[in-house]
Every structure is written in C-alpha cells, then in structure tokens.
Amino acid sequence: MSTKRNQDLVKSVKNKGKNLEGEMSFFDHLAELRVHLIRASVAVIFFTIICFIYYDFIFDTVIMGPHKPSFWTYRAMCRIGEYFNMGPGFCITNIPGKIINTEMAGQFTLQINSALMTGLVLGFPYLLWEVWRFVKPALKDNERKSASGFVFYASLLFIVGLLFGYFIVAPLSVNFLSNYSISPDIENTITIDSYFSSVATLTLCTGAVFELPIVIYILSQLGVMTPSFMRDKRRYAVIIILVIAAIVTPTPDIPTMLTVSFPLFLLYELSIHVSARVQKKKEKAEREFFAN
Template identity: 40%
Template sequence: MENNINKDPQSMSFLDHLEELRWHLIRATIAVLVTAIAAFVAKEFIFDVLIFGPKKPNFPTYKALCNLSKLFGLDESLCFKELPFSVQSRKVAGQFSVHIWTSITAGFIVAFPYVLYEFWKFIAPAMYDNEKKYSKGFIIICSFLFFLGVLFGYYVITPLSINFLGGYQVSPEVLNEFDIDNYIALVRTSVIACGLIFELPVIMFFLTKVGLVTPQFLKKYRKFALVIVLILSAVITPPDIVSQVIVAIPILILYEVSIFISKIVIRKQRKQNKNLIQQS
C-alpha cells in the first residue's frame, strides 16, 4: 500500500490501480463497521426512538399534520391517536438478524461522508489541479444533500407510508400484524432511496462535465423527467396522490437546480476554452 501511494498515477499498472481501490474499499468498510458497532450498542435509541418512532402517535410529523389540520379548520381529521397495527418477529433469529443489518445500515448512513472521501481520494489522481481544490466542497455538498434526503425520507416518506399502509384494511376480519423485516425494510428503503435521489444535482454536475448532458437537453426532456419523477414517487410512497405529490415536489426542485448547475458548468467550460484560444 505504501509503495502505491508514492507512485505516479500515470505510471501505475491496472493491477496497481486495483490494489489502490482495494485499500480504499477496506478503509471505507472499516469506517462503516466501526459506526455499525456503535449503532449495535445503542440498540434502545436506534430501535425505540428512531425505527419505531414513526409508529408512535407523538411523532413530530403527526404532530405537525395535526396542528395544520386545526389551523385550516379541519378539526382533528389529521390527528392520529393510535396506529392500528403491531410489529412481530416470526423467526427464531429474526430479531438478532434485524439488529445486525439495521446497525450496518445505520453505520453506512453515518459514515457516508468518509465513504465519499475514500471514493474521492481514488478518483482524485485522474483530475486536474484546479478540480482537486474543490474536493472539500464536493464532500460537504454531497454529504449535505444525502443527509437532507435521509431526513426527508425519515420525517416525510416513512410516516406517510406507515400511516397509510398500517391503517389500510381490505376487511375488519384481517388484522395488520407486520413482520419486523418488512417494517424495517420500508423504513430503510424510504430513507436511503431519498438520500440517493437528493444527489441528483451532483450527478448532473458530473454528467455535464463529461459532456453527456446539457442544459438544453434537460429542458427539452423536462416533461419526460416529470413522468419519471411521478413513477419514482409512486414506487417509494404508498399509492395515494397526496404522498406522491409531496415526494415529487422536492425532486422536481432538484431537477430545476440541476439545470441551473448544468448552465454554470457549461458557462465555465466555454470561458476556459475561450481563454485557451486567446493564449494560443
């Protein structure tokens, strides 16, 4: 590992690059495992407060909806006193398995900035000096967008999904008794999916840098993007219009932000090309 660090990236062989990638992956994995161990120890907080928080009527989202309901004169139509379902484990090692995988998920979320840092360190040698100086900004912005998406998924998507699906019944004869694996899978999918979706502006930034998309392209296919966003919203939310609209709005805002970022990238590239022409 030490020899590869001092090597010129241009002179490194394919196997050297693989070795370098392996060590970046190892360090990122160690970071995830360390935070996962901390999450494993903090079992009461992870499960009683975070995981099962959206199941409780006093969850902040439900309180906010209740206050809005009263504010607009809807009485208590959006106030939830009790969610009519229970969570159970039907496997011998079910709870222990859920404890481990939930801890790993929490470890990945918490260690995301460091994982991103290791990824940046691997691709940085292939970049120009003027691009490397933006590394801190890249990590901060990506981490901010990811955590913003995680919070959106946790405080908006998760409670809406749990409230809708937890209270839905085809008949009073059928009781909602969800397996703990399914319940946590819903929370995990909502949180991580939103965290990754919120990285859209960063993805568009790099796609514009390499010339795969342009502002004109993004504007031209805005209508198709709207359809894709609505389909994506339908996949990660319960099948009701309100939830889909709530999810679609921030994604559409991110899409418009991506167009703005793409314009900035194209403008800078044209300026750099103009300067190079003048210098030559």
C-alpha cells in the same frame, strides 16, 4: 535480414517493457484503492459497533418512530390540522397493526442488520472522502478545483434526502399502509423484517434520489447532459417525478403525492442550474485555450 530481426526484437522488448510498466501501474492503483476501501470499511465497522452498543435508542426511537403516534411528523400534522381547521382526519392518533417476529433468530438478525445499515449511513461521508482522495491525484488542476466540494455537497444532499425520507415519506407510507384494509375480517399483523425493510428502503431511496444534482454534474462534465436538453425535456421530467412520487408514497391522496414531488421538482431545477454552470465553465476554458 538479421538487422531487421534485431530491430524487431528490440521493438518487441520495448513494447513488452511498456506493457509491464502499465500493468504495474494498474496493480499499484488497485493496491491504493484497496487501502482507501479498507479505511472506509474500518469507519463503517466502528459506527456499526457503536450502533450495536446503543441499539436500544436506535430501535425504540429511530426504527420504531414512524410506527408511534407520538412521532414528530404526526404531532406536526395534528398542529397543522388544528391551525387550519382541517378536521380530526388530518391528525393521526393511532397506527394500527401489530408488529411480530416469526423467526427464531429474527430479532438478533434484525439488530445486526439494522446496526450495520445505520453504521453504513453514518460512515457514508467518510466513504465519499476516501473515494475523493483516490480519484483526486488523477484529476487536472482545473478539474480538481471545480470538484473540490464534491464530498460536502454529496454528503449534504444525501443527509437532507434521508431526513426527508425518514420524516415525510416513511411515516406517510407507514400510516397509509397500516390503515389500508380491503376487508374487516383481515387483521394487519406485520413482521418486524417487513416493517424495517419498508422504512429503510423508503429512507435510503429518498436519500439516493436527492443525489440527482451530483449525478447531473458528473454527466455534464462528461458531456452527456446539457442544460438545454434538460429544459426541453422538463415536461417529461414532471411526469417521471409524479410517477416516482406515486411509487414512493403509495397513498391515493393528491396532497401527499405533491408534498413528496415538490422537492424533486426543486432538485430537477437545481440540476439544470448545475449543468448550466458546468457548460459555462467549459465554454470559458475553450475560449481561453483558443485565445492563447
């Protein structure tokens, strides 16, 4: 009886040792994650300080750009309208609506928030790099090799999405909403917070939507998404994309909605291609495993 108790005691001590080892490993990972997040935060703070110092350019040229008739998108639309004889309605020469500030600390808060958001956008690739450095040691050699371009492609898609949102989605939405009126007795007087949040939301959301191939890649690696499923549900995806385009660009004209939805169609087809490549690699690895 005493021998059995001793064996149980030894077994419980061993189990406790394993639990302590696991807990220490877990806390070690948390400590390492904290180091990576601190580095990423330092990078974001650095870019935020730079944006705060050079805020005149950021505010006048970047933030207020879609509200100026001299913005690149509006000038391009004028040239396209002249080339195809589309009439003066396609050329935007005036953005109505006066932008005002209604709070005592509104402009100071705007400078801090917009500088922080710009710093976060500029530091986003480095943030992804730090996340990759944290996850990389836990991956197997084949997984590490297949995901080696994660930071580059994720950053590239995000930047392309930001540019598309800033130069296409944001100005078209700003122009439509500024000219929209239900009565001539109502004058559009827009607060700077409302204007900035609209432009920032449209731009950042478009950047996030362009990460669809990366999301599909991860889901395909986990076995949640397959190319056959995406091909079968393509017609539903078309409807969802058109709904997203209608929400992102609150304009009633079909050409504008199709302009926004066309890149989303391309992203969906690219995602199918990405999922198919992941599936082929999985099938090849399985064949090699059973062959050996």
